[in-house]
Amino acid sequence: MSEGTRFDGEVAIVTGGASGIGRASASLFANEGARVVIADVDEGKARRVAESIATAGGEVVVERVDLSSLSDLEALVERTAERFGQIDILANVAAIFPSASFMKTSPTAWDRIIDIDLKAVFFLTQAVARKMIEQNRGAIVNVASGAAFRPVPGMSAYSAAKGGLVAMTRTIAHELARYHIRVNVVAPGHTASETVRAQMSQRSLDAAADGLMAGRWLEPEETAEAIVFLASSAASGMSGAVINVNGGDFMPH
Amino acid sequence: MRFSGKVVIVTGAGSGVGRATALLYGKEGARILAADIDEGSAGKTVEKIRGAGGEAEPFHVDLSSRAQAHSMVEAAVDFFARLDVLANVAGIYPRAPVEKVTEEHLDRVLAVDLKGPFFACQAAVRAMKAQGGGVIVNVASGTAFYGLEEHAAYSAAKGGLVSVGRVVAVEAARHGIRLNTVVPGRTDTPGLRARGGSIPETGDTVPANERWMRPEEIAEVIVWCSSDGAGMVNGALLRVDGGWKML
Numbered sequence: 001m002s003e004g005t006r007f008d009g010e011v012a013i014v015t016g017g018a019s020g021i022g023r024a025s026a027s028l029f030a031n032e033g034a035r036v037v038i039a040d041v042d043e044g045k046a047r048r049v050a051e052s053i054a055t056a057g058g059e060v061v062v063e064r065v066d067l068s069s070l071s072d073l074e075a076l077v078e079r080t081a082e083r084f085g086q087i088d089i090l091a092n093v094a095a096i097f098p099s100a101s102f103m104k105t106s107p108t109a110w111d112r113i114i115d116i117d118l119k120a121v122f123f124l125t126q127a128v129a130r131k132m133i134e135q136n137r138g139a140i141v142n143v144a145s146g147a148a149f150r151p152v153p154g155m156s157a158y159s160a161a162k163g164g165l166v167a168m169t170r171t172i173a174h175e176l177a178r179y180h181i182r183v184n185v186v187a188p189g190h191t192a193s194e195t196v197r198a199q200m201s202q203r204s205l206d207a208a209a210d211g212l213m214a215g216r217w218l219e220p221e222e223t224a225e226a227i228v229f230l231a232s233s234a235a236s237g238m239s240g241a242v243i244n245v246n247g248g249d250f251m252p253h
Numbered sequence: 254m255r256f257s258g259k260v261v262i263v264t265g266a267g268s269g270v271g272r273a274t275a276l277l278y279g280k281e282g283a284r285i286l287a288a289d290i291d292e293g294s295a296g297k298t299v300e301k302i303r304g305a306g307g308e309a310e311p312f313h314v315d316l317s318s319r320a321q322a323h324s325m326v327e328a329a330v331d332f333f334a335r336l337d338v339l340a341n342v343a344g345i346y347p348r349a350p351v352e353k354v355t356e357e358h359l360d361r362v363l364a365v366d367l368k369g370p371f372f373a374c375q376a377a378v379r380a381m382k383a384q385g386g387g388v389i390v391n392v393a394s395g396t397a398f399y400g401l402e403e404h405a406a407y408s409a410a411k412g413g414l415v416s417v418g419r420v421v422a423v424e425a426a427r428h429g430i431r432l433n434t435v436v437p438g439r440t441d442t443p444g445l446r447a448r449g450g451s452i453p454e455t456g457d458t459v460p461a462n463e464r465w466m467r468p469e470e471i472a473e474v475i476v477w478c479s480s481d482g483a484g485m486v487n488g489a490l491l492r493v494d495g496g497w498k499m500l
Contacts, residue, residue, distance in 0.1 A: 173496045177462040182496070189485075213426045218485050225482040234477060237437075237470030239461050239496030248426045248487035251419045253398070 006232050007034035011084040013076070013128065014038055015067065015120075016094025018045035020193030021143060024224035025091050030058030032228065034089065037080050039065040041094075067094055067120035068112070077127040089231045090128045090140045092121045095161075097145075097195075099154035110157045117161035122168060125183075129176055138181040139231045142169050143223070144242070146189050149252040162187075166242060173240035182239040184230040189246025192217035214247030254282030255480045260333040262286045262325060264316065264373065265343030267294025269442030270392065270475075273468035274340055277476050279307035286329040288312040289343065316343055316369025317361065326376035338479045339377040339389045341370035344411075346394075348403040348448070359406045366410035371417055374432070378425050386429030388479040391418045392471070395438050395492070398500050415490070422488035431487040433478040438494025441465040461495030470495075 012029045016022030017038030030036045030053045040046040043064040053060045063079065065072045080087055095117045100109055125140055132138030147155045148162035166185050173183035190212060192205065200208075209216050226243045229235055244252065261278045265271030267289030275287050279302035287302070287309050289295035295311040302309040310332050314325045329336050344366045349358055374389055381387030395401070396408035397415045415434055422432040441455050455464045474493045478486050492499065 170499045173499070174462065177460040177496050180457070180460060182461065213423070213487065214485060215427075222485045226486065229477050229482070234473040236457075236473075237461065237466045237493040237495050238474065238491070240499035241492040241494075241496075243486065243491060244489045245483075245485050246487075247485045248422045248431070251422065251488040251490070253490065 004032060006032040006228075007089070010034045010088035011080065011086050012036050012089035012091065012231070013080060013087060014091045014093055015065070015124065016040060018042045018049050020093075020195060021188065021191065021220040021223045021227070022091070022093035023049050024220035025093055025227045026060070027053055027056075027058075028221070028224045028228045029089070029091075029231075030060055031056070035059040035084060037061050037063055037076075039063045039076055039094070041066050067124070068115045070123055073120065073124045074127055076124070077131065081131050086135060087128055087131045088135075088138060090125065090138070091227050091231065092124065092140070092142045093227070094120070095143070095145075097155065097158050100157075101154055102156040105157050113157040114161055117158060118164050121165060125172060129181060132176075132181045133179045136180055138179075139235075140181065140183040141227045141230045142183070142185050143227065144185045144187040146187055146244070146246055146250060148187060150250050170240045177239060182230075182235070184235070184238055184240065185242040186223055186226045186230065187242055187244045187246070188218055188223040189244070189249045190217050191220060191223060193220050212247060213249045216247075218245065218247065254280075255476070255482070256281040256283035256337075259283045259337040260286075260329060260335050261338040261340065262288060262329045262336065262373075262377070263340045263342055264288045264314065264325070264370075266298050267291045269444050270437065270440060270468045270471045271342040272298045273472035274342055274475050275309070276301060277469070277472045278338070278340075279305060279309060281476065282307075283338070284333045285309040286312050286325070286332060288314045288325050290315050316373070317364035319368065319372040322369050322372035323376045326373060326380055330380055335384055336377060336380045337387050339373060339387070340475055340479070341373055341389070341391045342475070343369070344392065344394070344407075346404065346407045346444070349405070350403055351405040354406055359409075362406035363410050363413075366407065367413045367417075370414055374417070374421055378421065378428075378430060381425070381430045382428045389421065389430065389432040390475050390479050391432065391434045392475065393418075393434050393436050395436055395494055395498055397436065399498055419488055426487060431484075433483075433486055433489045433491060435471060435475050435478065436490055436492045436494070437466055437471045438492070438497045439465045440468060440471060442468055462497045464495065466493060466495060
Protein backbone atom coordinates (compact mmCIF):
# COMPACT_ATOMS: atom_id res chain seq x y z
CA MET A 1 0.00 0.00 0.00
CA SER A 2 1.87 3.03 -1.19
CA GLU A 3 0.89 6.63 -0.53
CA GLY A 4 -1.43 7.89 -3.22
CA THR A 5 -3.09 4.69 -4.36
CA ARG A 6 -4.99 3.34 -1.38
CA PHE A 7 -8.37 3.98 -3.06
CA ASP A 8 -7.58 3.56 -6.73
CA GLY A 9 -10.78 2.99 -8.65
CA GLU A 10 -13.03 3.39 -5.59
CA VAL A 11 -15.94 5.79 -5.31
CA ALA A 12 -16.43 7.81 -2.13
CA ILE A 13 -19.38 9.98 -1.15
CA VAL A 14 -18.46 12.65 1.40
CA THR A 15 -21.29 14.64 2.94
CA GLY A 16 -20.40 18.09 4.18
CA GLY A 17 -17.53 17.94 1.70
CA ALA A 18 -17.54 21.68 1.08
CA SER A 19 -15.92 22.65 4.36
CA GLY A 20 -14.09 21.57 7.49
CA ILE A 21 -13.58 17.87 8.14
CA GLY A 22 -15.65 16.99 5.06
CA ARG A 23 -13.47 19.12 2.79
CA ALA A 24 -10.30 17.66 4.29
CA SER A 25 -11.65 14.12 3.87
CA ALA A 26 -12.71 14.71 0.25
CA SER A 27 -9.21 15.99 -0.56
CA LEU A 28 -7.51 13.09 1.18
CA PHE A 29 -9.70 10.48 -0.54
CA ALA A 30 -9.00 12.11 -3.90
CA ASN A 31 -5.25 12.29 -3.18
CA GLU A 32 -5.35 8.56 -2.56
CA GLY A 33 -6.96 7.83 -5.91
CA ALA A 34 -10.69 7.74 -5.08
CA ARG A 35 -13.34 9.28 -7.29
CA VAL A 36 -15.07 11.63 -4.87
CA VAL A 37 -18.63 12.91 -4.71
CA ILE A 38 -18.84 16.07 -2.63
CA ALA A 39 -22.38 16.21 -1.27
CA ASP A 40 -23.16 19.53 0.33
CA VAL A 41 -25.98 22.01 0.69
CA ASP A 42 -23.63 24.88 -0.22
CA GLU A 43 -23.07 24.27 -3.92
CA GLY A 44 -20.84 27.29 -4.48
CA LYS A 45 -18.42 26.31 -1.77
CA ALA A 46 -18.52 22.68 -2.89
CA ARG A 47 -17.57 23.75 -6.43
CA ARG A 48 -14.57 25.70 -5.16
CA VAL A 49 -13.35 22.67 -3.20
CA ALA A 50 -13.93 20.46 -6.25
CA GLU A 51 -11.90 22.85 -8.42
CA SER A 52 -8.93 22.71 -6.08
CA ILE A 53 -9.13 18.90 -5.94
CA ALA A 54 -9.38 18.69 -9.74
CA THR A 55 -6.43 21.08 -10.12
CA ALA A 56 -4.39 18.70 -7.96
CA GLY A 57 -5.30 15.91 -10.39
CA GLY A 58 -8.20 14.38 -8.48
CA GLU A 59 -11.48 13.12 -9.89
CA VAL A 60 -14.42 14.81 -8.23
CA VAL A 61 -18.06 15.73 -8.76
CA VAL A 62 -20.42 17.95 -6.78
CA GLU A 63 -23.93 17.05 -5.73
CA ARG A 64 -26.09 19.68 -4.09
CA VAL A 65 -27.96 17.91 -1.32
CA ASP A 66 -30.32 19.14 1.37
CA LEU A 67 -29.85 16.46 4.00
CA SER A 68 -33.25 17.17 5.51
CA SER A 69 -34.84 15.94 2.29
CA LEU A 70 -35.13 12.16 1.97
CA SER A 71 -35.71 12.47 -1.77
CA ASP A 72 -32.42 14.42 -2.09
CA LEU A 73 -30.64 11.54 -0.35
CA GLU A 74 -32.18 8.96 -2.69
CA ALA A 75 -31.32 11.09 -5.71
CA LEU A 76 -27.71 11.48 -4.55
CA VAL A 77 -27.29 7.73 -4.33
CA GLU A 78 -29.06 7.01 -7.64
CA ARG A 79 -27.05 9.60 -9.57
CA THR A 80 -23.77 8.40 -8.05
CA ALA A 81 -24.55 4.77 -8.85
CA GLU A 82 -25.51 5.71 -12.42
CA ARG A 83 -22.43 7.83 -12.96
CA PHE A 84 -19.82 5.48 -11.50
CA GLY A 85 -21.55 2.11 -11.35
CA GLN A 86 -20.43 1.58 -7.75
CA ILE A 87 -20.22 3.18 -4.30
CA ASP A 88 -17.39 1.90 -2.14
CA ILE A 89 -17.22 4.46 0.64
CA LEU A 90 -19.68 6.71 2.44
CA ALA A 91 -18.31 9.30 4.85
CA ASN A 92 -21.13 10.92 6.80
CA VAL A 93 -19.42 14.11 7.87
CA ALA A 94 -22.06 16.84 7.46
CA ALA A 95 -23.60 18.19 10.64
CA ILE A 96 -25.06 21.34 12.11
CA PHE A 97 -24.21 22.43 15.63
CA PRO A 98 -26.14 25.53 16.67
CA SER A 99 -25.64 26.34 20.33
CA ALA A 100 -28.61 26.70 22.69
CA SER A 101 -28.96 25.90 26.36
CA PHE A 102 -31.08 22.86 27.18
CA MET A 103 -33.81 25.09 28.70
CA LYS A 104 -33.97 27.24 25.58
CA THR A 105 -33.92 24.49 22.95
CA SER A 106 -37.20 24.70 21.01
CA PRO A 107 -38.96 21.76 19.36
CA THR A 108 -38.10 23.32 15.99
CA ALA A 109 -34.39 23.50 16.85
CA TRP A 110 -34.49 19.91 18.15
CA ASP A 111 -36.15 18.65 14.95
CA ARG A 112 -33.68 20.45 12.73
CA ILE A 113 -30.62 19.06 14.55
CA ILE A 114 -32.01 15.53 14.72
CA ASP A 115 -33.02 15.69 11.03
CA ILE A 116 -29.58 16.70 9.77
CA ASP A 117 -27.26 15.08 12.30
CA LEU A 118 -29.06 11.78 12.86
CA LYS A 119 -31.99 11.02 10.57
CA ALA A 120 -30.14 11.98 7.38
CA VAL A 121 -27.21 9.75 8.32
CA PHE A 122 -29.59 6.88 9.00
CA PHE A 123 -31.41 7.08 5.67
CA LEU A 124 -28.41 8.00 3.54
CA THR A 125 -26.61 5.01 5.00
CA GLN A 126 -29.65 2.85 4.24
CA ALA A 127 -29.77 4.04 0.61
CA VAL A 128 -26.02 3.60 0.09
CA ALA A 129 -26.05 0.21 1.84
CA ARG A 130 -28.58 -1.03 -0.74
CA LYS A 131 -25.87 -0.56 -3.38
CA MET A 132 -23.14 -1.92 -1.15
CA ILE A 133 -25.18 -5.04 -0.41
CA GLU A 134 -25.39 -5.68 -4.17
CA GLN A 135 -21.61 -5.24 -4.36
CA ASN A 136 -21.07 -7.37 -1.26
CA ARG A 137 -18.55 -4.82 0.00
CA GLY A 138 -18.28 -1.30 1.34
CA ALA A 139 -17.05 0.93 4.13
CA ILE A 140 -19.04 3.56 5.97
CA VAL A 141 -17.57 6.08 8.39
CA ASN A 142 -19.81 8.20 10.58
CA VAL A 143 -18.45 11.31 12.22
CA ALA A 144 -19.76 11.72 15.76
CA SER A 145 -18.32 14.06 18.38
CA GLY A 146 -16.96 14.12 21.88
CA ALA A 147 -20.43 15.42 22.74
CA ALA A 148 -21.65 11.82 22.40
CA PHE A 149 -19.63 10.91 25.50
CA ARG A 150 -19.24 13.91 27.77
CA PRO A 151 -21.04 17.13 28.66
CA VAL A 152 -20.80 20.01 26.19
CA PRO A 153 -22.92 22.93 27.44
CA GLY A 154 -25.24 24.33 24.77
CA MET A 155 -25.18 21.10 22.80
CA SER A 156 -27.91 18.98 24.38
CA ALA A 157 -29.80 18.21 21.15
CA TYR A 158 -26.53 17.79 19.24
CA SER A 159 -25.24 15.37 21.87
CA ALA A 160 -28.47 13.37 21.56
CA ALA A 161 -27.95 13.15 17.80
CA LYS A 162 -24.29 12.18 18.11
CA GLY A 163 -24.92 9.68 20.91
CA GLY A 164 -27.65 8.16 18.76
CA LEU A 165 -25.24 8.04 15.84
CA VAL A 166 -22.71 6.04 17.85
CA ALA A 167 -25.37 3.65 19.13
CA MET A 168 -26.99 3.04 15.76
CA THR A 169 -23.59 2.52 14.11
CA ARG A 170 -23.04 -0.62 16.20
CA THR A 171 -26.37 -2.16 15.23
CA ILE A 172 -26.00 -1.19 11.59
CA ALA A 173 -22.45 -2.61 11.60
CA HIS A 174 -23.79 -5.86 13.00
CA GLU A 175 -26.59 -6.12 10.45
CA LEU A 176 -24.38 -5.26 7.48
CA ALA A 177 -21.41 -7.43 8.47
CA ARG A 178 -22.75 -10.36 6.47
CA TYR A 179 -22.41 -8.26 3.32
CA HIS A 180 -18.78 -7.41 4.11
CA ILE A 181 -19.70 -3.83 4.84
CA ARG A 182 -17.84 -2.21 7.72
CA VAL A 183 -19.36 0.71 9.65
CA ASN A 184 -17.29 2.76 12.09
CA VAL A 185 -17.26 6.06 13.94
CA VAL A 186 -14.70 8.82 14.28
CA ALA A 187 -15.34 11.12 17.24
CA PRO A 188 -13.34 14.34 16.93
CA GLY A 189 -12.62 16.71 19.78
CA HIS A 190 -12.38 20.50 19.48
CA THR A 191 -11.80 21.20 15.80
CA ALA A 192 -10.84 24.57 14.36
CA SER A 193 -12.99 24.22 11.25
CA GLU A 194 -13.92 27.21 9.11
CA THR A 195 -17.34 27.32 10.77
CA VAL A 196 -15.83 27.38 14.26
CA ARG A 197 -13.24 29.99 13.25
CA ALA A 198 -16.03 32.16 11.86
CA GLN A 199 -17.90 31.95 15.16
CA MET A 200 -15.00 32.49 17.59
CA SER A 201 -12.33 35.18 17.89
CA GLN A 202 -8.69 34.14 17.77
CA ARG A 203 -8.47 35.23 21.40
CA SER A 204 -11.19 32.89 22.57
CA LEU A 205 -9.77 30.10 20.40
CA ASP A 206 -6.38 30.58 22.09
CA ALA A 207 -7.93 30.75 25.54
CA ALA A 208 -9.79 27.50 24.96
CA ALA A 209 -6.66 25.84 23.56
CA ASP A 210 -4.90 26.34 26.90
CA GLY A 211 -7.40 23.96 28.46
CA LEU A 212 -6.85 21.22 25.89
CA MET A 213 -4.51 18.30 26.48
CA ALA A 214 -2.47 18.99 23.36
CA GLY A 215 -2.56 22.76 24.00
CA ARG A 216 -4.17 23.33 20.61
CA TRP A 217 -7.28 22.76 18.52
CA LEU A 218 -7.57 19.93 16.04
CA GLU A 219 -7.15 20.71 12.38
CA PRO A 220 -9.85 19.16 10.14
CA GLU A 221 -7.12 17.19 8.32
CA GLU A 222 -6.26 15.30 11.52
CA THR A 223 -9.75 13.87 11.80
CA ALA A 224 -9.85 13.22 8.06
CA GLU A 225 -6.80 10.95 8.47
CA ALA A 226 -8.79 8.72 10.84
CA ILE A 227 -11.82 8.69 8.51
CA VAL A 228 -9.68 7.68 5.56
CA PHE A 229 -7.89 5.01 7.63
CA LEU A 230 -11.20 3.45 8.68
CA ALA A 231 -12.41 3.45 5.08
CA SER A 232 -9.23 1.72 3.90
CA SER A 233 -8.46 -1.98 3.71
CA ALA A 234 -5.85 -1.48 6.46
CA ALA A 235 -8.83 -1.27 8.84
CA SER A 236 -10.35 -4.55 7.62
CA GLY A 237 -10.49 -5.74 11.23
CA MET A 238 -12.49 -2.78 12.48
CA SER A 239 -16.26 -2.51 12.48
CA GLY A 240 -18.66 -1.03 14.98
CA ALA A 241 -15.64 0.72 16.47
CA VAL A 242 -15.10 4.31 17.57
CA ILE A 243 -11.83 6.17 17.10
CA ASN A 244 -11.59 9.24 19.28
CA VAL A 245 -9.38 11.95 17.82
CA ASN A 246 -9.01 14.50 20.58
CA GLY A 247 -5.38 14.63 21.65
CA GLY A 248 -6.30 12.88 24.89
CA ASP A 249 -8.85 15.41 26.18
CA PHE A 250 -11.11 12.62 27.29
CA MET A 251 -10.99 8.87 27.02
CA PRO A 252 -14.35 7.14 26.80
CA HIS A 253 -14.50 3.38 27.14
CA MET B 254 7.27 5.00 4.00
CA ARG B 255 5.68 6.22 7.18
CA PHE B 256 8.50 5.28 9.58
CA SER B 257 11.67 6.09 7.68
CA GLY B 258 14.45 6.73 10.16
CA LYS B 259 12.27 5.91 13.16
CA VAL B 260 13.14 3.43 15.87
CA VAL B 261 10.53 0.99 17.13
CA ILE B 262 10.52 -1.64 19.87
CA VAL B 263 8.06 -4.48 19.38
CA THR B 264 7.63 -6.95 22.25
CA GLY B 265 6.42 -10.42 21.46
CA ALA B 266 8.04 -9.93 18.05
CA GLY B 267 8.76 -13.64 17.65
CA SER B 268 5.25 -14.68 16.68
CA GLY B 269 1.62 -13.78 16.07
CA VAL B 270 0.57 -10.14 16.32
CA GLY B 271 4.06 -9.11 17.48
CA ARG B 272 5.75 -10.61 14.44
CA ALA B 273 3.17 -9.15 12.03
CA THR B 274 3.66 -5.77 13.70
CA ALA B 275 7.44 -5.91 13.46
CA LEU B 276 7.26 -6.92 9.79
CA LEU B 277 4.86 -4.07 9.00
CA TYR B 278 7.04 -1.49 10.76
CA GLY B 279 9.95 -2.93 8.78
CA LYS B 280 8.07 -2.41 5.51
CA GLU B 281 7.38 1.16 6.56
CA GLY B 282 11.08 1.89 6.96
CA ALA B 283 11.52 1.68 10.75
CA ARG B 284 14.58 0.29 12.52
CA ILE B 285 13.28 -2.35 14.89
CA LEU B 286 14.28 -3.95 18.16
CA ALA B 287 12.45 -7.28 17.93
CA ALA B 288 12.07 -8.37 21.55
CA ASP B 289 10.82 -11.75 22.68
CA ILE B 290 11.41 -14.25 25.47
CA ASP B 291 12.13 -16.74 22.68
CA GLU B 292 15.22 -15.21 21.11
CA GLY B 293 15.27 -17.78 18.31
CA SER B 294 11.82 -16.75 17.08
CA ALA B 295 12.75 -13.06 17.39
CA GLY B 296 15.82 -13.87 15.27
CA LYS B 297 13.58 -15.35 12.56
CA THR B 298 11.50 -12.18 12.52
CA VAL B 299 14.70 -10.15 12.21
CA GLU B 300 15.88 -12.34 9.30
CA LYS B 301 12.60 -11.68 7.50
CA ILE B 302 12.90 -7.93 8.04
CA ARG B 303 16.51 -7.89 6.87
CA GLY B 304 15.63 -10.13 3.93
CA ALA B 305 13.16 -7.49 2.81
CA GLY B 306 15.87 -4.83 3.04
CA GLY B 307 14.97 -3.55 6.52
CA GLU B 308 16.98 -3.02 9.67
CA ALA B 309 16.34 -4.94 12.90
CA GLU B 310 18.02 -6.46 15.93
CA PRO B 311 16.72 -9.35 18.03
CA PHE B 312 16.54 -8.93 21.80
CA HIS B 313 15.88 -11.48 24.51
CA VAL B 314 13.56 -10.17 27.21
CA ASP B 315 11.66 -11.71 30.09
CA LEU B 316 9.05 -9.05 30.76
CA SER B 317 8.31 -10.37 34.24
CA SER B 318 11.47 -8.54 35.26
CA ARG B 319 11.46 -4.76 35.66
CA ALA B 320 15.21 -4.73 35.10
CA GLN B 321 14.85 -6.55 31.79
CA ALA B 322 12.00 -4.30 30.61
CA HIS B 323 14.26 -1.34 31.31
CA SER B 324 17.29 -2.98 29.62
CA MET B 325 15.18 -3.55 26.53
CA VAL B 326 14.51 0.16 26.15
CA GLU B 327 18.17 0.96 26.86
CA ALA B 328 19.22 -1.57 24.23
CA ALA B 329 17.06 0.10 21.58
CA VAL B 330 18.61 3.46 22.37
CA ASP B 331 22.11 1.90 22.36
CA PHE B 332 21.58 0.20 19.00
CA PHE B 333 19.75 2.96 17.19
CA ALA B 334 20.44 6.14 19.22
CA ARG B 335 16.76 6.96 19.79
CA LEU B 336 13.29 5.52 20.44
CA ASP B 337 10.18 6.67 18.59
CA VAL B 338 7.68 3.90 19.23
CA LEU B 339 7.20 1.24 21.88
CA ALA B 340 4.66 -1.42 20.88
CA ASN B 341 3.81 -3.59 23.90
CA VAL B 342 2.41 -6.64 22.14
CA ALA B 343 3.74 -9.59 24.16
CA GLY B 344 1.27 -11.42 26.34
CA ILE B 345 0.57 -14.81 27.85
CA TYR B 346 -2.92 -16.23 28.23
CA PRO B 347 -3.01 -19.53 30.10
CA ARG B 348 -6.54 -20.82 30.69
CA ALA B 349 -7.97 -21.79 34.05
CA PRO B 350 -11.39 -21.59 35.66
CA VAL B 351 -11.26 -19.03 38.45
CA GLU B 352 -11.41 -21.63 41.24
CA LYS B 353 -8.28 -23.28 39.83
CA VAL B 354 -6.17 -20.15 39.42
CA THR B 355 -3.11 -20.65 41.60
CA GLU B 356 -1.07 -17.87 43.14
CA GLU B 357 1.74 -18.77 40.76
CA HIS B 358 -0.59 -18.52 37.72
CA LEU B 359 -1.90 -15.10 38.79
CA ASP B 360 1.55 -13.74 39.62
CA ARG B 361 3.01 -14.94 36.33
CA VAL B 362 0.20 -13.49 34.18
CA LEU B 363 0.21 -10.16 36.01
CA ALA B 364 4.01 -10.02 35.75
CA VAL B 365 4.21 -10.62 31.99
CA ASP B 366 0.98 -8.92 30.86
CA LEU B 367 0.88 -5.91 33.20
CA LYS B 368 4.08 -5.32 35.14
CA GLY B 369 6.31 -5.84 32.08
CA PRO B 370 4.50 -3.36 29.83
CA PHE B 371 4.22 -0.97 32.80
CA PHE B 372 7.98 -0.79 33.32
CA ALA B 373 8.65 -0.80 29.59
CA CYS B 374 6.36 2.28 29.39
CA GLN B 375 8.24 3.85 32.28
CA ALA B 376 11.61 3.49 30.57
CA ALA B 377 10.17 4.54 27.21
CA VAL B 378 8.62 7.70 28.65
CA ARG B 379 12.04 8.62 30.10
CA ALA B 380 13.78 8.09 26.75
CA MET B 381 11.04 9.83 24.75
CA LYS B 382 10.90 12.83 27.10
CA ALA B 383 14.62 13.32 26.60
CA GLN B 384 14.19 13.47 22.83
CA GLY B 385 10.95 15.49 22.85
CA GLY B 386 8.29 12.93 21.93
CA GLY B 387 7.27 9.45 20.94
CA VAL B 388 4.38 7.01 20.82
CA ILE B 389 3.48 4.01 22.94
CA VAL B 390 0.96 1.42 21.81
CA ASN B 391 -0.32 -1.09 24.33
CA VAL B 392 -2.12 -4.16 23.08
CA ALA B 393 -4.88 -5.07 25.52
CA SER B 394 -7.72 -7.50 24.83
CA GLY B 395 -11.46 -7.56 24.60
CA THR B 396 -11.35 -9.55 27.85
CA ALA B 397 -10.68 -6.21 29.58
CA PHE B 398 -14.34 -5.40 28.83
CA TYR B 399 -16.32 -8.62 28.60
CA GLY B 400 -16.25 -11.90 30.46
CA LEU B 401 -14.38 -14.62 28.61
CA GLU B 402 -14.46 -17.83 30.58
CA GLU B 403 -11.21 -19.22 31.98
CA HIS B 404 -9.37 -15.92 31.50
CA ALA B 405 -9.70 -14.33 34.95
CA ALA B 406 -6.03 -13.50 35.51
CA TYR B 407 -5.54 -12.40 31.90
CA SER B 408 -8.56 -10.08 32.00
CA ALA B 409 -7.30 -8.57 35.27
CA ALA B 410 -3.95 -7.83 33.63
CA LYS B 411 -5.49 -6.42 30.45
CA GLY B 412 -8.04 -4.32 32.35
CA GLY B 413 -5.14 -2.94 34.34
CA LEU B 414 -3.20 -2.22 31.18
CA VAL B 415 -6.12 -0.22 29.76
CA SER B 416 -6.33 1.86 32.96
CA VAL B 417 -2.59 2.45 33.20
CA GLY B 418 -2.56 3.54 29.57
CA ARG B 419 -4.99 6.39 30.21
CA VAL B 420 -2.83 7.71 33.05
CA VAL B 421 0.35 7.55 31.00
CA ALA B 422 -1.46 9.28 28.11
CA VAL B 423 -2.45 12.15 30.41
CA GLU B 424 0.94 12.45 32.13
CA ALA B 425 3.03 12.24 28.98
CA ALA B 426 0.96 14.40 26.59
CA ARG B 427 2.76 17.58 27.61
CA HIS B 428 6.04 15.98 26.57
CA GLY B 429 4.79 15.20 23.07
CA ILE B 430 4.26 11.55 23.93
CA ARG B 431 1.08 9.75 22.88
CA LEU B 432 -0.23 6.43 24.16
CA ASN B 433 -2.99 4.41 22.55
CA THR B 434 -4.46 1.03 23.37
CA VAL B 435 -5.39 -1.48 20.69
CA VAL B 436 -8.04 -3.98 21.72
CA PRO B 437 -8.05 -7.10 19.57
CA GLY B 438 -10.86 -9.61 19.51
CA ARG B 439 -10.31 -13.28 18.66
CA THR B 440 -7.09 -13.50 16.68
CA ASP B 441 -5.66 -16.44 14.79
CA THR B 442 -2.15 -16.63 16.25
CA PRO B 443 0.30 -19.54 16.60
CA GLY B 444 0.00 -19.09 20.37
CA LEU B 445 -3.75 -19.68 20.31
CA ARG B 446 -3.46 -22.55 17.83
CA ALA B 447 -0.86 -24.22 20.06
CA ARG B 448 -3.38 -24.11 22.89
CA GLY B 449 -5.72 -26.35 20.92
CA GLY B 450 -9.36 -25.97 20.10
CA SER B 451 -10.72 -25.10 16.70
CA ILE B 452 -10.03 -21.84 14.93
CA PRO B 453 -12.34 -21.20 12.00
CA GLU B 454 -11.23 -20.06 8.56
CA THR B 455 -10.26 -16.41 8.34
CA GLY B 456 -10.71 -15.84 4.61
CA ASP B 457 -12.27 -12.67 3.30
CA THR B 458 -15.44 -14.43 2.19
CA VAL B 459 -16.37 -14.79 5.86
CA PRO B 460 -17.96 -11.69 7.41
CA ALA B 461 -15.50 -9.89 9.68
CA ASN B 462 -17.67 -10.28 12.76
CA GLU B 463 -17.82 -14.05 12.32
CA ARG B 464 -14.23 -14.80 11.49
CA TRP B 465 -11.16 -14.50 13.65
CA MET B 466 -8.85 -11.59 13.07
CA ARG B 467 -5.57 -12.12 11.26
CA PRO B 468 -2.45 -10.89 13.10
CA GLU B 469 -1.79 -8.52 10.19
CA GLU B 470 -5.13 -6.79 10.78
CA ILE B 471 -4.17 -5.97 14.37
CA ALA B 472 -0.72 -4.88 13.21
CA GLU B 473 -2.20 -2.38 10.72
CA VAL B 474 -4.06 -0.60 13.53
CA ILE B 475 -1.03 -0.61 15.85
CA VAL B 476 1.10 0.91 13.12
CA TRP B 477 -1.51 3.47 12.07
CA CYS B 478 -2.18 4.81 15.56
CA SER B 479 1.57 5.28 16.08
CA SER B 480 2.00 7.10 12.75
CA ASP B 481 2.13 10.84 12.21
CA GLY B 482 -1.28 10.67 10.54
CA ALA B 483 -2.73 9.83 13.96
CA GLY B 484 -0.94 12.75 15.62
CA MET B 485 -4.00 13.77 17.67
CA VAL B 486 -5.08 10.24 18.55
CA ASN B 487 -4.05 9.94 22.18
CA GLY B 488 -5.48 7.92 25.04
CA ALA B 489 -7.73 6.20 22.51
CA LEU B 490 -9.01 2.64 22.53
CA LEU B 491 -8.95 1.08 19.09
CA ARG B 492 -11.07 -2.07 18.93
CA VAL B 493 -10.13 -4.55 16.24
CA ASP B 494 -12.64 -7.36 16.54
CA GLY B 495 -14.33 -7.14 13.16
CA GLY B 496 -17.54 -6.07 14.89
CA TRP B 497 -17.77 -9.26 16.96
CA LYS B 498 -18.44 -7.73 20.37
CA MET B 499 -18.03 -3.97 19.86
CA LEU B 500 -17.30 -3.49 23.56
